[in-house]
Structure formats: C-alpha cells, structure tokens
Amino acid sequence: MVKITDVARHAGVSPSTVSYALSGKRPISEETRQRIAASIRELGYRPHAGARALASSRSNVLALVVPLRAGIHVPVVMQFAVSVVTAARRHDHDVLLLTQEEGEDGLRRVADTALVDALIVMDVQLHDPRLPLLRALDRPSVLIGFPATPEGLTCIDLDFKAAGELCVERLAGLGHRVVALVGSPPEVYVRGTAFAQRVVEGFTAAADRNGLASSVHPCEASPGAARRVAEQLLREQPALTGVVVHNEPILEPLIDAFEQLGLRVPGDLSVTAICPDELAEGVRVPVTSIAIPSAEVGARAVELLMKKLGGTDVPEATLLAPRLTERASTACRAAP
Amino acid sequence: MVKITDVARHAGVSPSTVSYALSGKRPISEETRQRIAASIRELGYRPHAGARALASSRSNVLALVVPLRAGIHVPVVMQFAVSVVTAARRHDHDVLLLTQEEGEDGLRRVADTALVDALIVMDVQLHDPRLPLLRALDRPSVLIGFPATPEGLTCIDLDFKAAGELCVERLAGLGHRVVALVGSPPEVYVRGTAFAQRVVEGFTAAADRNGLASSVHPCEASPGAARRVAEQLLREQPALTGVVVHNEPILEPLIDAFEQLGLRVPGDLSVTAICPDELAEGVRVPVTSIAIPSAEVGARAVELLMKKLGGTDVPEATLLAPRLTERASTACRAAP
DNA sequence: GCGTGACGTCGAAGCGCTTCGACGGGGGAA
DNA sequence: TTCCCCCGTCGAAGCGCTTCGACGTCACGC
Incomplete structure (x- = not known):
C-alpha cells in the first residue's frame, strides 16, 4: 500500500x-x-479511509435508512436511494445502506461508532419512534417525510397535502362535483405513514372547500382489490366523476376495472394520480399526475446534510410544491 | 466520546x-x-470504526453495486440488496451502496481506500468490463450472475439456463408441442446481460431436445408491448399452447392480452414464468413459476465473501437449482 | 532600515484501536 | 523438586492520516 x-x-x-x-x-x-x-x-x-476518519473525525459516509415495509412502492424507494447516492458522490461522500429492520439500534450504532457522519431517514411515520433518538444524536440527520412534530428536526418532502389539494382543485376546476380518493393499502394508514395521511388531509380539505361530495378508500395493492374498490365506488357514489389515485401498483388495474364496468376514462370519469411520471405515462390512458420528485428530494436532502455538516443553519422544513402534469385521463365533466 | x-x-x-x-x-x-x-x-x-479499521485493516464494510439500468426489474434488485444487508449484519458487517454509474472507478476507489473489505457485484454482463479489475483487486469479490468467462472469479446465481429448460420440460411434459419465450426488453439482450441470455439458451436447448416448435420474443416492459407480442404470437404460431415469460412487469398484461384475444389460461394456453413468487401469486390466474431466490442468493453471496475474507477457499461457481412451483396457469394440452 | 504580516512549509503530536512480545504464576510431567 | 508450558494480562509500538504551532522568507509600509 x-x-x-x-x-x-x-x-x-x-x-x-x-x-x-x-x-x-x-x-x-x-x-x-x-x-x-x-x-x-x-x-x-x-x-486510507480509516486513517482519514480517525484523524479528521469525518468518515465521509452518510447513512441511508430505506424502508422495506409492506405497502410501500419499491421503485420509488430505489429512485430515492439512487439519487441520494449520486448526490452524495458529488460531495465526495459514500452511502451506507441500513434497513428499517435495524431500527433505532442500527442508527445508534453507525452514529456512535463514527461509521457515518450524518443520516438520511426515509419512510417517516407521523409518530416515529426514532424521532427522540434522531434529536439526541450528535450527528446531523435529514428526514425524507414529515412526522407530526418535526420541531428540532430537518425534514424534506413533496408537499403531499398540497398534492392532495391540487388534484381535487383540478377536478373541481373541470366541473366535477363528486370525487373519491383511492389511497394506499390500509396498513400504511394504520402505521401512520406521514405522506399518505397528508394526501388524505389535503384531499378532504380541498373537497370540503369546494363543496364537493367526497370519500376516501384505502386499497390493497392488488388488481383484485382495485376491482372491488371500483365496484364499491360505483355502488356507493353513482354520481362519481372524479378519482384521485395514490397507490402506484393499482393505478392501471383500477382504470381497467372502471372501463370494464362501463366507465370511459376520461369520458365518464376523470382520473388524477400522485405517482412517478414513468408510471403515469406508461398506462394505456396516460394519467394526469403529480410526480414524486425523488431525484430532487434525494439531492436536496444531501445538500441539507452537507450544510449542516459544514455548520450552516438550514430550514427545519422543506416542502416541495407539487406540480401537476396534464395528460389524457382528465376532462371536463360531461353535461349532466 | x-x-x-x-x-x-x-x-x-x-x-x-x-x-x-x-x-x-x-x-x-x-x-x-x-x-x-x-x-x-x-x-x-x-x-470507533475508523480507529478499528486503521489498526486492524478491516473496515467490516462490504460494497454492493446495484444496477440501475433500463429493463431491469427494480423490486428484485431491492430484494437482493435487502438480503445482502441482512446477511451482512449477521456477520457484523455493514453495506456500502454503489451505483452502476460509478463503474470501475467506484470499485477501485472503495477498494483502494480500504473503505470496504470486499465487494458484491450485481447485474453482471456476459462480457463485463469490470471483470479484469475484479480479478486484479486485492479484495475479494462475489458476482451475482455469471459472465462468459467466470474463471478466477466467484459467482453465484440462480441457474437460469436450467430454469429456462425446466419451464420447457414442464410444458413438454404436459403435452405442449409449440412454445414461445417472451423475454426481457431487447436492450437487456443487446447489453449481453448474462441471466437473460442463459434463459434463452436453456429454453431453446430444451425445446430442441423435446422436438418442440419454439420462438423467442424480447419484449418491452409495457402493457402495449405485451399486447403486440400476444397478437404477433397468435399470428405467427397459431398452434401455440405454451408460453414462458421472463419479464416481470408484463406477466399480467400479457395474460390479459391473451385472454382478450380469446385464449383462456390455462384452457387454451399454459403459461410459466421466471419471476418472484409474490408476482406469480398476485396475478389473476396464479402463474406456475420458478422463483428468483433473491434472499438465498444474497445470503449465500455474503457467506462466500466471509469465507474468502477468512482465508477459506470457496467454489468459483455456485448455481442454485431452479424450483418450479405449480400454480393455476398450466394444464395438459387439450386434445387436438 | 526595520517591523509586520502573509505565505509556504515542516515536525511532531495525536486520533482510538489492535497486536506483538513479554512476563508472572500455577499446574503437570519428569 | 525442577523444568516447562500454558493461561491471563500488560505495555508499547504502530496503523496512516490530519492538524497545530512554529519557522524562515519575502514584500510591503513607514
């Protein structure tokens, strides 16, 4: 050597x-x-990385905690991970992969052994058990997602509440008066996963504000479940003309189910989604959607950490404004 | 501290x-x-991790190179990654995430700086440019996948050739005489991705051996492409009764397309696939399939590395035998 | 002409851990 | 009883790098 x-x-x-x-x-x-x-x-x-770390008390490694829970959409997670790695490399840092499974002990371990300089945590719950630890840790961290009490933490994410609102506003603007949200699998809400909850909040708030009739339906990530939800919607809200989908795997099956039940998209039913652009574009009827800007979130998360490592103060909350891309799945409500 | x-x-x-x-x-x-x-x-x-690494010349970190190329199925990659992390933790090691993008420089960097003790490389091409480097590196490595010349390297993977064969043998055993392989997107073959190629080899060899009429069709990972392939198959091989699918995202769309074209599965058409069990089970007609044992591959890859780090010799090639799980998508060929 | 910085470089002291050789003491073999 | 060896422990020497203080030199201002 x-x-x-x-x-x-x-x-x-x-x-x-x-x-x-x-x-x-x-x-x-x-x-x-x-x-x-x-x-x-x-x-x-x-x-030599070890020698450098020892002498400088900087390892130039970031920890990234990825979720592997039921109900989360894996490709999106991977996009985050890749964008974090890419951004970290731009700052001459590497990324250590931790699984959710390791939990708080894992975080404490890599932080206390000085294996990593800083941490990025994904899949934050509204009442995440890791929050006290992250606050107490002597190393900076950034959460991708917002817990109920983000005080004293640095968080970044798409503004999912605004995204939920924006979808509804768009449908309302097109004249739709009865809307439904088809959401993530029930366990996601049960766990209190922040982003899913916030979509619901935004959806409901905007529907109320616009005087729309609305309903919310968690849905398993299987085509069968999608079909059942579609049937249920037709039964319970026959006047339904606008749907917001926040559940990647069933976006396409759901639209199929509607069409098989005799509802044309967008002729009879307008659909908007919160999902990656590739997915929205890949469906038979390209879906008007709000993208999850994973590349930007990952990159910005790393920038925030670098600033914190450099001693610069950063804002506690960074909410990325949703941007809706118009595609073929939305249209004005047909005259009644 | x-x-x-x-x-x-x-x-x-x-x-x-x-x-x-x-x-x-x-x-x-x-x-x-x-x-x-x-x-x-x-x-x-x-x-302190750095001090330990410096004094012992062991960092207790493994590098994992994940692919992010077009045409690969992300959830499977994620499964590998998670199983590698989990297995590594069992051996008191952590995992550093590298993207394919970093290429050879990235491998050299983490190896030469002693950031990692050993490397795991995924998505191996038949003629992978990284092979000479991996052979020359002073740190042990394990490839998940087989290149054309695996000599001097340690490789592990599902025996994709045997998997291709097994699918055909099964169909032949059920009396099918005309079969087709619907494969991965064309770019995967163009790049010479080893596992995809080997499925084709196995498929073709077994079809020939059994005197079956056969054809191979790369296919983009979109429902539209699936439909086009289905139509093409009906046109070109009207006597077709057995299909092998090696392309996760289109498994379900393809079956849908066949049914919409009037072919019942398994009544008129038997389908087998090489894909994760969850996917095979999640389809409307559960598909007889050979699973990619990602958990086992990841765990075994780590074990191999640990042995090599410990100075023990390990076999150069580890091929995991395919196991076919019978589900609802296969049946005896209807009497002609 | 001399003090004063700034610049460019050096030497030495660690950073926190592992590991090697050494050493005292106790037990078994001779 | 003597010798030897093994067990359990200690002290010291690094591992390869960063960083702090120091020092010589040169240019500048007064």
Whole structure:
C-alpha cells in the first residue's frame, strides 16, 4: 500500500504538505501542488479511509435508512436511494445502506461508532419512534417525510397535502362535483405513514372547500382489490366523476376495472394520480399526475446534510410544491 | 466520546485486555470478561470504526453495486440488496451502496481506500468490463450472475439456463408441442446481460431436445408491448399452447392480452414464468413459476465473501437449482 | 532600515484501536 | 523438586492520516 509518506518522499516534501495540498486547508504553492499531484498519479496513491476518519473525525459516509415495509412502492424507494447516492458522490461522500429492520439500534450504532457522519431517514411515520433518538444524536440527520412534530428536526418532502389539494382543485376546476380518493393499502394508514395521511388531509380539505361530495378508500395493492374498490365506488357514489389515485401498483388495474364496468376514462370519469411520471405515462390512458420528485428530494436532502455538516443553519422544513402534469385521463365533466 | 482506555480504567484492566475480551482473540478469564462487559454497558462504549479499521485493516464494510439500468426489474434488485444487508449484519458487517454509474472507478476507489473489505457485484454482463479489475483487486469479490468467462472469479446465481429448460420440460411434459419465450426488453439482450441470455439458451436447448416448435420474443416492459407480442404470437404460431415469460412487469398484461384475444389460461394456453413468487401469486390466474431466490442468493453471496475474507477457499461457481412451483396457469394440452 | 504580516512549509503530536512480545504464576510431567 | 508450558494480562509500538504551532522568507509600509 502506498501511503502519504511515500508520496511526500517522492515529491520531496513533508507528509503534512501533501495533506494540505490535498485538502486545500492551507495555501500551497502552485509548483509544489503540481509536483505532489504528479507523484500521487505516478504512485497511485489513495488515502486510507480509516486513517482519514480517525484523524479528521469525518468518515465521509452518510447513512441511508430505506424502508422495506409492506405497502410501500419499491421503485420509488430505489429512485430515492439512487439519487441520494449520486448526490452524495458529488460531495465526495459514500452511502451506507441500513434497513428499517435495524431500527433505532442500527442508527445508534453507525452514529456512535463514527461509521457515518450524518443520516438520511426515509419512510417517516407521523409518530416515529426514532424521532427522540434522531434529536439526541450528535450527528446531523435529514428526514425524507414529515412526522407530526418535526420541531428540532430537518425534514424534506413533496408537499403531499398540497398534492392532495391540487388534484381535487383540478377536478373541481373541470366541473366535477363528486370525487373519491383511492389511497394506499390500509396498513400504511394504520402505521401512520406521514405522506399518505397528508394526501388524505389535503384531499378532504380541498373537497370540503369546494363543496364537493367526497370519500376516501384505502386499497390493497392488488388488481383484485382495485376491482372491488371500483365496484364499491360505483355502488356507493353513482354520481362519481372524479378519482384521485395514490397507490402506484393499482393505478392501471383500477382504470381497467372502471372501463370494464362501463366507465370511459376520461369520458365518464376523470382520473388524477400522485405517482412517478414513468408510471403515469406508461398506462394505456396516460394519467394526469403529480410526480414524486425523488431525484430532487434525494439531492436536496444531501445538500441539507452537507450544510449542516459544514455548520450552516438550514430550514427545519422543506416542502416541495407539487406540480401537476396534464395528460389524457382528465376532462371536463360531461353535461349532466 | 468514551474510548477503550476509559473502559479499561473503569474495569481496572489494560486497554489491550479490553480489546481481547471484545475480539476473543486471546483467552480472558470469565471474571474479567464480565467486569469489562459491565463497564462497557455502564459507560456506553462503542469502538470507533475508523480507529478499528486503521489498526486492524478491516473496515467490516462490504460494497454492493446495484444496477440501475433500463429493463431491469427494480423490486428484485431491492430484494437482493435487502438480503445482502441482512446477511451482512449477521456477520457484523455493514453495506456500502454503489451505483452502476460509478463503474470501475467506484470499485477501485472503495477498494483502494480500504473503505470496504470486499465487494458484491450485481447485474453482471456476459462480457463485463469490470471483470479484469475484479480479478486484479486485492479484495475479494462475489458476482451475482455469471459472465462468459467466470474463471478466477466467484459467482453465484440462480441457474437460469436450467430454469429456462425446466419451464420447457414442464410444458413438454404436459403435452405442449409449440412454445414461445417472451423475454426481457431487447436492450437487456443487446447489453449481453448474462441471466437473460442463459434463459434463452436453456429454453431453446430444451425445446430442441423435446422436438418442440419454439420462438423467442424480447419484449418491452409495457402493457402495449405485451399486447403486440400476444397478437404477433397468435399470428405467427397459431398452434401455440405454451408460453414462458421472463419479464416481470408484463406477466399480467400479457395474460390479459391473451385472454382478450380469446385464449383462456390455462384452457387454451399454459403459461410459466421466471419471476418472484409474490408476482406469480398476485396475478389473476396464479402463474406456475420458478422463483428468483433473491434472499438465498444474497445470503449465500455474503457467506462466500466471509469465507474468502477468512482465508477459506470457496467454489468459483455456485448455481442454485431452479424450483418450479405449480400454480393455476398450466394444464395438459387439450386434445387436438 | 526595520517591523509586520502573509505565505509556504515542516515536525511532531495525536486520533482510538489492535497486536506483538513479554512476563508472572500455577499446574503437570519428569 | 525442577523444568516447562500454558493461561491471563500488560505495555508499547504502530496503523496512516490530519492538524497545530512554529519557522524562515519575502514584500510591503513607514
């Protein structure tokens, strides 16, 4: 293994000079810097991560806690993970993968052993048991998602409440008077998963504000469940003309079910969804949707952490405004 | 931060004794060990990962390279990742997440800086550019998947060739004489992704061996594409009665398409698939399938690495035998 | 002409842990 | 009884890097 002293000798300087040339924490003359760079290249020097971490008390590693619970949509999680890794690399950091399963002990472990400098936590519950720990930890963290009491924490997410509202506003604007929300699987709400709850809040608030008749239906992520919900909706709300879907896997089956029940989309029924763009575009009838900006959220989460690591204050809450993309699944309500 | 010297002082022993008590690398009397354990608990001691890595030249971190290419099925990747993390934790290791994007440089970086002790590489191509690097690296690695020349590497995967064969054998055993393989998206084959290729090999070999008429159809992962393939199959192979699907997202749409074209499954058409069990079971007509044993592959990959890290020799190739689970989508061919 | 910084570099002291060699004491073999 | 060896423990020497204080040099202002 080639070490910093080898580089120093080769370049005819002291190890500390090499270190400063690398970190830029003290001025080094252009000429010396060049010489050191050449030696590094020639010898193929790579600083030892452990030694660096020990001496600088910075590991340049971030922890990412990914959920693997029932009812969450895996591709979205993966998108977050990838965007976090990519963003972290831009800041010369790596990402350690933790599963939800490890729970609080896992967080404490990687933080206390100084394996990681900071933490990113996904799939936050409204009353997440990890919150006290995260507040107490001596390492900065960012939550992707909002708990009920985000005080003292740094959180970022799509503004799901606004997303729920926006879907309804759009339907109301198109003249729809009876709307329904087909939501995530029941267990997601039972757990108090924040983002799902907030969609419901927004949906309901906007429906009330606009004087719409509305209902909310959690739904398992299976085509069979989608069909049953469709049938139930027709039965219970025969005047229904607007549907908001917040459940990726059943978006397509649900639309199929409606059509098989004789409802054309968007002729008889307008559908909006909160889901990744790829999905909304991939359906037979492309769906008007609000995307989950996973790339942006991941990148911004990392930026927030970097700022915190740098000692800069950051806002506690970052809510990304929803943006609705008009596609083929929405239309004005047909004259009654 | 509480360190090993604090524990030592508190327990009335030397730091090295604490270290040995923790690692078990030298005998320590039961009594002393108890005392040390108590001190550790009381003080909340956690060994500093960087210091440990520096002194022992072991970071207890594994790198996992996940693919994020077009055409791969994300949930399966996630399953692998989770099972790797879980298995790694059982061996007191953590997992660093690398994206394919980082490529060879990323592998070299984490290996050369001693950030990780060993590497797990997914989504191996038949002629993967990373192979020479992996062979040359001073750290052990395991590939999930088989390249064309696996010599000098440690590889593990489901035996996809046998899986392809098994699907055909099963269909042949049920009396089917004309079969088709609906495969992964074309780009997967173009890239030479090993597992996809091997399914084709196995499928073709078994079809020939059994004297079946057969054809192979790569297929985009969209319902529209599924429908087009279904129509094409009916047109080109009107006598078709057996289909093997190796493309998770279109399994259900494809069956729907067949039924809409008037073919009942399994009445007119028997379908087998290579896909996760959850998917096979979630379809309206549960599909006879060969599961991708991601949990087992991930766990075994980690075991292999641990053995290699321990200096034990391991077999170069580990092929997991496919196991076919009979479900509702297969039946004997109707009398002609 | 001399004090004063700023600049560029060096040396040394750790960071917290593991590990190697050494050592005292007790028990078994001779 | 003597010798040897093993068990349990200690002390010290690093692991490879960063960082702090110090030092010489040079340019500048007065």
